[in-house]
Amino acid sequence: MAEEQHLITDQRRYYPDAEAARDTWIGDYATAYEEYRNSPDKFWEGIANDLHWTRKWDRVLEWNNPDARWFIGAKGNITYNCLDRNVFNGRRNKVALIWKGEGEENERIYTYRQLHAAVCKFANGLKSLGVGKGDRVCIYLPMVPEQVIAMLACARIGAVHTVVFGGFGSAAIHARIVGSGAKVVVTADHSVRRGKTIPLKHLVEEAIIDAPTVEYVVVLRRETEHPIELHREMEVDFDELMASGSRRCPCEEMDAEDPLFILYTSGSTGAPKGIVHTFGGYMVGAYYTTKYVFDVKEQDTYWCSADPGWITGHTYVVYGPLMLGTTVLVSETTPDYPDAGNYWDMIEEYGVNIFYTAPTAIRMFIKMGDEWPDRYDLSSLRVLGSVGEPLNPEAWEWFYRVIGNSKLPIVDTWWQTETGMHMVTTMIGEPMKPGFAGKSIPGVVVDVVNGEGEPAPPGTVGFLAVREPWPAMMRTVLDNRELYEKYWNTIGNIYKAGDLAIKDEDGYIMVIGRSDDLIIVSGHNIGTAEVESALVSHKAVAEAAVIGKPDPLKGNIIKAFVTLKVGHEPSERLKKELIYHVRITLGPIAMPSEIEFADTLPKTRSGKIMRRVLKARELGMDPGDLSTLEE
Template sequence: MSYSYQIGSLEQYHEAYRKSVEDPEGFWAEIARTFTWKKPWDKVLEWNFKEPNVKWFIGGQLNITENCLDRHLESKADQPAIIWESNDPNEHHRVLTYRRLHFKVCQFAWVLKNNGVKKGDRVCIYMGMVPELAIAVLACARIGAIHSVIFGGFSAQSIADRLQDAKAEYIITCDGAYRGNKTIPLKPVIDDALVTCPFVKTVIVHTRTRTPVSMIKGRDLWWEDEINRVETQGNPDFPAETMDAEDPLFILYTSGSTGKPKGVVHSSAGYMIYTNYSFVNVFQNKPGDVHFCTADIGWITGHSYIVYGPLSAGATSLMFEGIPTFPDAGRFWAIVDKYKVNILYTAPTAIRSLMVFGTDFVTPYKLDSLRVLGTVGEPINEEAWHWYDEQIGKKRCPIVDTWWQTETGGILISNLAGVTPAIPAHATLPLPGVQPVLVDENGKEVKGNGVSGNLCIKFPWPSIIRTTYGDHERCRTTYFATYENMYFTGDGALRDEKGNYRITGRVDDVLNVSGHRIGTAEVENAINMHYGVVESAVVGYPHEIKGQGIYAYVIYSGKREDEELIRKDISATVSRIIGPIAKPDKIQFVTGLPKTRSGKIMRRILRKIAEGELQNLGDTTTLLDPAVVEEIKTGKQ
């Protein structure tokens, strides 16, 4: 397959960008025509950012799996669609060709149908990084059910919150998962979550670790038994459900600045078109390339650039079950050589953690198949960028520094590999079709170059968030109410003299830890549930591996004879309520928090102290008790 909309030169980039701004509907219609539609659209776009209400390809009908699978069967049936590398390097890898993946997805779509799943139902998926996770995702999409994948590191409470919000009556899970030298129980965590979710009808369990699990009659089913049942029916083809362009494809929960996670909803057509377009252009994918995205499918990166982007483009997507340091810190590089990987897409956190081990784990590998490197999840610092460029790319692979969010569905700002210039630690230029602006605190646009401000987007792109599940008002207030007629990203940015963007980080109460967004309010709520905690305040601080660490200031009412044990207890509470990913890196016990007279915590002060800035704390005269600041400074961790 050749991509007629793949930009091949800087001149083409500028021309495409000009067209996308002058005639956005014509620009996207031309790209959309290259896909398989059951019925063409009547109108390309309707939008306003007030309500908000965004609709793309109105009246069009399609199914994303026909575009990810069926349309490749004629020319790519025997090409690998997914290559799976196990956590254990000695375990045999698996290759699913497009023909085999199509067969497996149809098979599991029948399993879902046999168990009463129908179009519009919500299906929660909580699995390890096994091919069956991708199969389950695609089978949901084929049947028209809305999938909600939950990362395998979240706790029972976090799962229950998401199940209740989505009113998901069906769950797909594994007995357990392998992660490095650990076996993670998954089904037992689901069992704990279901204590408060009696509405769940069916749990389908895939066998991976052979961990003993409890199987409840009438509710729990083995994946393998259900597949056998379909095989006895003769494995008929499963015709893809007709989906309206604006029908929801999936819900993915993300942390916000309030305690409750919000379910970001993406549409069927717009999401598909944008993930495909961004994949093909940012990574400059070529037929036959092996694309290795190291993310987990539980995050948006895995949705867009392991499953939907590569498969809709007819590419080969490599899926890895393990971690970069097991059995040693050369695992990524071993995988690159083993499968002749052409495109490697990973997180700055992973790069920084591997830098610590030095180059001894890099030098045994050739890495000569690599053509493009990419980073995702957070801004990459210059030191890590240069190490990645020199040690992994051997100074011959462009690095795409991609900026985007769960809510954007795909990459919005990035250099295009080898086409537009790369600048260390800069996301650089917006993709054609994306119109970023910088605004000041009052929402006034900051024009020109060599400026900074809050990053907003002033025109919709096809994969923009449609709503937050079951609570459209929350979508409006979070993303569209801060600045009039704009989508507010929550990030700050600099725009240099040539118009290149550099993302400076969050400007709201959300942390970016190892590339994953965690709301401060969510962590505070979890800490405050610990017996003895009166109140807490959480801020981010620079962390040499994670990018941002979590620093918690805690007012504790009980005895503090063994402070280290209390810290461990508080961390265990957070881990139990949210998951290990949200555990504080530092906990400082304080007698009070810096509050204004109206009771608002001045996080600016706490952030500066956590960052080690103890002198220039700004105006503290509005504080109820300025003395508390001195005490916090003295006790800094």
């Protein structure tokens, strides 16, 4: 291990083993970044030329802030690059997907040939239900192969998928179905977690009430001995739909700017926002970052532990790795079941080379103790990655020392649902600094700025921003042009990410946390407005405000402050009832860990609840300017 003290920032530097930095796709970071800055269009054109298109572009970029069009006039289909190209180019019988469920025998393997056939069959099944180009399909499935198959099948026929995380409740599902205008919903009878089956179908049944666009619900019945009953006038069996379809389904030709998917992310106010990504630019960004950030090689087995219900699962479980012809591990299991060695056992069993996970999981591993990973042979690993929230230095050090054997590179990545691809990390071969994600990757220009958009001095907290367009950038917020424009016009004419950050004198960026009303819990963005709305929908609640409270395991927990209506009294029973109410409404990830009853909530004179005052009081901090506080 090479280590030194950085005299300017007093940050330790670590260097990966020389073998890890040899023959990387990126080569020398500074040279690659300079090539991009000298000719951005040429840089991205070179990446795009790696992929299959049915028609090449007339121009790389048309930029009319805040609107971008990438690879103008180009046509193709992302699933051709994920599947057909691999089948026809020597990877026909290579393993594409390994799925591991709970239990020793619960394993399914798809070669690229088999995955291609399954996707075509389901795509034809969707067509038989009247789904075509531009139609929206909501996918609410656990982490099973059918989730990946459904996503790819939609993309193959030009349908726009919107995937909903399997931990959400009926109200959250309903909002996404109605918001997207879904024609078909794909779900399952249940998921499996820590030895228990968790029913899902009834949540969809509740969610499609007052959802007039839904014509069919496709149900994956995992329980085969006593299958759940289907309402045949609207519900269709997943396997029967597959069986009825041919294994040949031509790709729908897509314009580069045709929508590929809508993915909802929590907003700071109101309903969740539907982020729209398009085929061409997203495809190029996903391919490029998977290949160059993780340095994926032909023989690698790659495991990203994220759920495709989030953007990480879209880009770095499904689309990016499959475009590279990689063997991808997908698991429905949890890190601590059946015991705390589960993840390490899978890494040893499948010979995982690249492991991409969340800081919450890493902190959980630390809590479980070094003796668990020490029991297993982790020598197959060559690249480690982190995603979802800032990786604190203590967790970074443990990940590097215990899992990386003090030699493996760690790519701590910052990006968003809105960016579609990695934006900041430490490219393999570059010095690594615990607590700092790294620098802008070649292809993007990320900066830390003040309120006027000027670069913040080194060591000064500022807003994280992106100065130039990039291919995988969102094209709009569904049905909310004003909100989309707000990303680009809040600070001059640059993209404001909503995060606070510090840049050191070497250009390394440390992401501190959100600057808006989002709470990151176990790597998941939870909108304060959604939780507050769920609480207020309870008959006993008059008003509610929620804040994020630091937690050593989850990063943050949700604490709620609640005022009650006349006739209701605070009690432990009511606390439990409110927590359960949020669970049923939004799902377990949005449940408050703490509830405090209050007579009043701090407000401005215009009636807006001042969450920062609540947070400051909770953490023993200075609440700042209180001049607008209502007396």
